[in-house]
Amino acid sequence: MIARLLEGMPRAAAVLLALLFALMAAAPLFAGDYLLTVLILILYFAYVGQAWNIMMGFAGQLSLGHALYVGLGAYTAAALFVHFGIGPWIGLAAAVPLCALVGAFVGFLAFRFRVAGVYFAILTIAVAEFARVGFDHLDWTRGSAGLFLPVAQYARNDLWHLRGHPVMFYYILLSATAIAGLGCRALLRSRVGYFWLAIREDEEAARALGIDTFRYKMVAVVISAAMTAFAGVIYAFYYNNLFPEQVFHISRSIEIILGPIVGGIGTLFGPILGAFVLTGLAEMLTGALAALGIDIPGAKQVFYGICLLAVIVALPEGIWPWLSRRLGLGSDKP
Amino acid sequence: MSALLAIDGVSKRFRGLLAVDRVSLAVPEGAIVAVIGPNGAGKTTLFNMIAGVHAPDTGTIRFAGRRIDGLPPDQICRQGIGRTFQIVRPFPALTVEDNVMVGALLHRRQAPQARLRAHEVLRWLDLYDKRAQRAATLTLPDRKRLEVARALATDPRLLLLDEVMAGLRPTETDRMVAVLKQLNQASGLTIVLIEHVMRAVMALAARILVLHHGAAIAEGAPEEVVRHPAVIHSYLGAEDVA
Numbered sequence: 001m002i003a004r005l006l007e008g009m010p011r012a013a014a015v016l017l018a019l020l021f022a023l024m025a026a027a028p029l030f031a032g033d034y035l036l037t038v039l040i041l042i043l044y045f046a047y048v049g050q051a052w053n054i055m056m057g058f059a060g061q062l063s064l065g066h067a068l069y070v071g072l073g074a075y076t077a078a079a080l081f082v083h084f085g086i087g088p089w090i091g092l093a094a095a096v097p098l099c100a101l102v103g104a105f106v107g108f109l110a111f112r113f114r115v116a117g118v119y120f121a122i123l124t125i126a127v128a129e130f131a132r133v134g135f136d137h138l139d140w141t142r143g144s145a146g147l148f149l150p151v152a153q154y155a156r157n158d159l160w161h162l163r164g165h166p167v168m169f170y171y172i173l174l175s176a177t178a179i180a181g182l183g184c185r186a187l188l189r190s191r192v193g194y195f196w197l198a199i200r201e202d203e204e205a206a207r208a209l210g211i212d213t214f215r216y217k218m219v220a221v222v223i224s225a226a227m228t229a230f231a232g233v234i235y236a237f238y239y240n241n242l243f244p245e246q247v248f249h250i251s252r253s254i255e256i257i258l259g260p261i262v263g264g265i266g267t268l269f270g271p272i273l274g275a276f277v278l279t280g281l282a283e284m285l286t287g288a289l290a291a292l293g294i295d296i297p298g299a300k301q302v303f304y305g306i307c308l309l310a311v312i313v314a315l316p317e318g319i320w321p322w323l324s325r326r327l328g329l330g331s332d333k334p
Numbered sequence: 335m336s337a338l339l340a341i342d343g344v345s346k347r348f349r350g351l352l353a354v355d356r357v358s359l360a361v362p363e364g365a366i367v368a369v370i371g372p373n374g375a376g377k378t379t380l381f382n383m384i385a386g387v388h389a390p391d392t393g394t395i396r397f398a399g400r401r402i403d404g405l406p407p408d409q410i411c412r413q414g415i416g417r418t419f420q421i422v423r424p425f426p427a428l429t430v431e432d433n434v435m436v437g438a439l440l441h442r443r444q445a446p447q448a449r450l451r452a453h454e455v456l457r458w459l460d461l462y463d464k465r466a467q468r469a470a471t472l473t474l475p476d477r478k479r480l481e482v483a484r485a486l487a488t489d490p491r492l493l494l495l496d497e498v499m500a501g502l503r504p505t506e507t508d509r510m511v512a513v514l515k516q517l518n519q520a521s522g523l524t525i526v527l528i529e530h531v532m533r534a535v536m537a538l539a540a541r542i543l544v545l546h547h548g549a550a551i552a553e554g555a556p557e558e559v560v561r562h563p564a565v566i567h568s569y570l571g572a573e574d575v576a
Contacts, residue, residue: 191439193446198436201425208385208419210411210440210488266427 005182008189013329024312026175029075036166040238043173044231049259049271050180051227056257057266058188059220060200061110062121065128067252069099069225072131073232074242078149079141088162088237095229103225104126107218116203125250132248141242142237149240162237176230176271185268196220198264221305249277258304262311264318275321278307337396338524339384339492340362344393344403345548346373346379350487353379355548356393361492366518366525368556369389370532372568376548377528378420384526386410397492412440416462416490418481420528426470430461433480434471436489437550452487454559458513459483476503479510486517495527499534511537536560 006014027039053059076098077091089182106127110120136144157164162172187193195216198206203231207213236242246252283298289299296302315322337360346354354376362365365506369377382388386407396402400461402410411417414438425433427503434455435550456462459479464472469480478498485493495514517523529535535542535556542559544552552562559565 023534037560191443193444194432194436194439194448197428201427202423204407205419205423205425207407208417208423209437210408211436212408222396252363260475318549326566 059203065124073229415484
């Protein structure tokens with residue numbers, strides 16, 4: 001199975017990937033609590049970055065509102081848990097179809113009425129903002145006061161209810177990131193993947209080759225939204241509190257897309273690399289500033305801005321295409 | 335009417351300009367027909383109506399007996415009409431092979447089968463050795479060939495070629511002509527081409543339709559058409575006839 005999923009990958013790339021995965025799998029053995037939370041953050045962004053990359057990197061549809069699906073997924077699972085005691089995995093089974101449906105709605109509105117490019121991006125922002133304001137006033141989820149999950153000290157990790165030590169979340173996110181990576185690779189090498197790239201490159205030419213562009217753009221949005229829903233569920237049960245102003249905020253959406261941009265939009269490893277680089281460096285910066293006793297509010301945002309600028313100027317395709325060439329891996333599709 | 339493509343009295347008006355004026359054309363299965371005419375004669379507009387980019391204002395277009403006028407481009411392609419664009423539109427960031435793969439996947443579910451088809455088509459068009467290059471790095475003649483390869487990969491019954499010889503050197507033109515002739519003879523591929531390169535038109539086409547100001551001013555065998563007074567007057571000019 002794994003062998004089939006890795007088929008056609010340069011040997012060096014497969015070895016490096018296996019090493020990275022082994023290192024990540026062993027990390028909780030030697031990582032302290034702080035490093036573990038940083039790694040969790042990295043994996044979270046690696047996962048949602050890949051989900052976003054399906055829409056933008058593969059199918060060329062720019063979403064600036066992916067916080068919508070994180071928030072919807074988070075609120076769905078959390079509300080079901082708080083109100084009915086329904087566990088997160090069943091909550092996930094509700095959150096995924098809901099986000100898929102909302103994604104389909106956004107996609108339908110846009111693609112049916114030919115809202116494209118910048119206007120599509122604005123539409124995705126608008127829907128996310130709509131959700132933010134809506135949830136601010138939705139009593140069922142406690143509105144702007146925030147929804148809190150009951151927290152207690154747990155003697156052992158309860159995987160079924162997602163209550164327990166961060167290590168549990170770490171391994172869940174590591175698995176999700178790895179599965180997402182293999183899934184994206186399989187998608188990209190399949191019929192739908194080729195059609196997405198064609199749409200991204202030149203939609204009119206894609207249509208002239210018989211591709212039902214509406215349908216395949218819808219598929220991209222729905223898969224991306226459904227994948228992001230999972231990140232939302234994990235977010236809710238990891239942080240245990242949800243505020244509309246936080247989860248649906250546009251800065252959350254922007255955070256999601258920074259990783260793929262820095263790592264390489266449309267590449268398979270770019271979103272993962274980008275998450276490591278951005279989150280890793282930002283946390284190192286925060287740590288260094290704290291050690292020096294300097295407190296600069298917004299230092300992280302400024303740092304993100306500098307990273308973004310540097311990448312856009314020096315490596316407009318992102319770090320991964322450049323790095324993979326340097327490593328002699330040739331293709332930017334490992 | 336047993337024509338594979340039957341165009342009957344189609345017109346298209348853009349604002350005040352009548353781009354195509356009641357043009358009719360019947361293309362039998364296995365034929366090669368050229369559409370010629372000066373710039374702005376309405377050739378590409380006619381193509382765009384066949385390919386579904388524009389719906390005709392009047393008239394009908396039938397393909398294999400079925401009405402196709404007004405259908406969107408993707409549906410028309412799925413029915414078996416492949417087209418190239420006059421201004422080439424490769425997928426620039428994709429390799430030559432992946433460009434052609436997109437076309438080959440239209441009627442093939444699995445990538446490996448599509449790859450076989452893509453390789454076959456790339457060999458016909460002399461692009462096989464360049465298959466790993468990004469399309470953006472190709473020269474214009476190669477991009478023209480890639481357009482043809484991509485359209486061919488969709489297994490069309492009818493191929494619409496919009497000035498694919500433009501910019502090719504004479505030897506390259508001859509090569510393209512040979513490839514198209516071979517495809518036509520071996521698989522019965524029907525071809526309608528817009529072309530300014532008369533060397534290619536005369537070598538390929540069994541029939542020629544001449545458009546001028548949107549209207550068909552002559553139609554017939556190449557030898558007849560190039561001697562037609564209206565054609566000489568409007569388009570070819572005296573020295574080209576000889």
